[in-house]
Amino acid sequence: GEDVEQSLFLSVREGDSSVINCTYTDSSSTYLYWYKQEPGAGLQLLTYIFSNMDMKQDQRLTVLLNKKDKHLSLRIADTQTGDSAIYFCAERKNGGSQGNLIFGKGTKLSVKP
């Protein structure tokens, strides 16, 4: 079945770039997403990429998609302490309804001043 894997922890210094990696198994996924969860809050959609794209940039965020290796990454430039959160990679389940997303366990990003 489909599965999404990501490392659990990442620690960076303020001002550095953060790169959060994710692998997925369903090669037919159409959309891949990055969600952010701050303490006590829900999941906030950060960005998404359509499967026919290799890269998407949105201000400090860059998403890279390697379909051959089924690898997705999220790069946050000039990481700030406010970026500390859990970041979830997700793919839309093949053939599933709009919101049937398969999530990874989440990567906890800690930003040190």
Next chain:
Amino acid sequence: EPEVTQTPSHQVTQMGQEVILRCVPISNHLYFYWYRQILGQKVEFLVSFYNNEISEKSEIFDDQFSVERPDGSNFTLKIRSTKLEDSAMYFCASSDPGTGIAEAFFGQGTRLTVV
């Protein structure tokens, strides 16, 4: 900015009791979802709801679970005869079908603790 709201934020219940988790989706959204996250595990899809009926459900969503849109604003998840393993964070989400990417807006979650 419109948001999905969930109540209560934390619910403690005894094993075997029924619980109802409540959600108010974003007003012009037409798709509604429930997810759960057991501590330390992945966020898992439970069910999607559209046009007053379930459009899809996962294997987790068995007869113990039901969903309802009792009025024009609320969307509820009922868990009958709760078990210890139902303890989890439950997230409600909604989306606008007109949005091609199906951006799902999530609530802040209800932490259910079954004792």
